[in-house]
Amino acid sequence: MKSAHITRLRLTDFRGYGALDLDVDARPVAIYGPNGAGKTNILEAISFLAPGKGLRGADTEAVVRHEGDMAAPAWAVFAEASGARGALTLAAGARLGARRQTRLDGSPVSRAALARAFPMLALQPEEDRLFAGPRAERLKFFDGLVSAAAPEHGEALNAYDKLRRQRQKLLEDGRADPTWLDAIETDMAAHGVAIAAARLDALSRLQAEIDAAPDTAFPKAGLALDGATEADLAAGMKSGAAEDALQNRLREGRDRDGASGRSLSLGPHRTDLTARHTGKDRPAGECSTGEQKALVVRLALAQARVLARATGAAPLLLLDEACAHLDADRRAGLAEAISGLGAQAWLTGVERGLFNAFDGRAQMFEVIAGQVTPR
Ligand SMILES: Nc1ncnc2c1ncn2[C@@H]1O[C@H](COP(=O)(O)OP(=O)(O)OP(=O)(O)O)[C@@H](O)[C@H]1O
Ligand SMILES: [Mg+2]
Structure with a gap:
């Protein structure tokens, strides 16, 4: 090699x-x-x-x-x-x-x-x-791994995040045109589903690679993604339907996101990567x-x-x-x-x-x- x-x-x-x-x-x-x-x-x-x-x-x-x-x-x-x-x-x-x-x-x-x-x-x-640290850091680390193998993932993340910030600002300003918000959320949903799909794909390859190698000085981990769109796709939802579902979550979350000043709607920016130390059967965050x-x-x-x-x-x-x-x-x-x-x-x-x-x-x-x- x-x-x-x-x-x-x-x-x-x-x-x-x-x-x-x-x-x-x-x-x-x-x-x-x-x-x-x-x-x-x-x-x-x-x-x-x-x-x-x-x-x-x-x-x-x-x-x-x-x-x-x-x-x-x-x-x-x-x-x-x-x-x-x-x-x-x-x-x-x-x-x-x-x-x-x-x-x-x-x-x-x-x-x-x-x-x-x-x-x-x-x-x-x-x-x-x-x-043991904040969710966002863990997600960033995982997205970094995904992007190293699939650079378009990094581009989709940037595009999604730019739209998310744009939407958030409009909601906080409180005078957003609903059709404009619709357009932003449609784009967010398209990027969001691509992001979730790339993460799931990367996770399954990574898990297969982890499972294939013997337990060495470095313990095996059981990985999972905890996110709404990831769950939709993992349950077999087609990407068009997953986009609709994400768009609905964003539309329904508008008032709450605007009032709280945070993008609380369950988009791919809220996903978490969870890991269990397989040998100890404990969540990784509880390990030394x-x-x-x-x-x-x-x-x-x-x-x-x-x-x-x-x-x-x-x-x-x-x-x-x-x-x-x-x-x-x-x-x-x-x-x-x-x-x-x-x-x-x-x-x-x-x-x-x-x-x-x-x-x-x-x-x-x-x-x-x-x-x-x-x-
Ligand atoms: N823009 C800069 N111009 C000149 N020096 C810089 C600049 N940015 C950082 N440094 C110097 O680089 C040094 C830090 O280097 P670096 O982070 O590589 O250290 P390190 O050897 O990795 O140390 P540690 O063991 O603490 O991690 C500091 O002394 C800092 O003053
Ligand atoms: Mg250093």
Whole structure:
């Protein structure tokens, strides 16, 4: 199996990096160093080479290099890489006040083409407590997994959310024209059903992948989607009928949504992802921090395999602080799983010792105050 991997990474005026030029091979890359050294910044830079909002959802003003009061005029990330169809170059960057541009082999590229050519998957430290945390964060995490394999899902989510905010504003203003609201809700229903269908499809692939692999350091999870439109579709409703049902819920919810100032109507923005730790038969949210992290890692690894099959290349993995909360056995399991996948995982951690299980199987870099040194 091929892997999506970077061979050379260059950053220009990105966060703390004026000019960084790293040569790497296809093996995992472990980056260690103290807090604030600039480890996550490297992963964030790579994340801008994929469709989406980047690892931290930051805008150009935040990521462009600042020194005192002075901001650089633009930032850029460039990578020589290899994907499902061989060698390629990836570039991303933005001038202050302008949108980010992403290029594949020097040309602008659609989200879908980029995701196919160079699949990528990210896991962030905030996601460790995903199953005990707020519903919206969990849904965002799951939608991120779905979008990595189906970039049109991200577009449908953006379109739906734009319409939802537009409708909400009209309802709160209290002088909306009902035919206008009808039109918005019709569009919301079409996008909403597409969103729910893509989630169900992704969930069944993910669950099959989880069930197919043996129980390792990472426990199995039983996943389910708790959402009105997802339930309609799962019960066999045709998409036209599901759209009508969603549109009705939105129409009937107008007064309540307007009065409460929140979109309480049961659309796909209110869906939740639930998970049970299969071995313990407990809801994931009741498991220990480390157990929850292990579940989240298992989901991400399973989705990585789904993506590998869909694109023909193991996705590049951005695993920020992946070893935090994991004991030595689970760290060894992570090293095993990444090797098994053949993926170029970019890992960060505060100490080299966290990556002992990767010795020989990963390239090590030490970062101290923005200085990156191969070790
Ligand atoms: N726009 C910017 N210009 C210059 N420096 C920046 C900019 N944005 C962030 N930084 C610097 O980057 C550093 C943070 O880097 P990063 O988040 O990569 O740290 P880290 O090594 O991942 O640390 P931790 O272990 O705490 O997660 C901070 O010191 C911050 O001052
Ligand atoms: Mg960090």
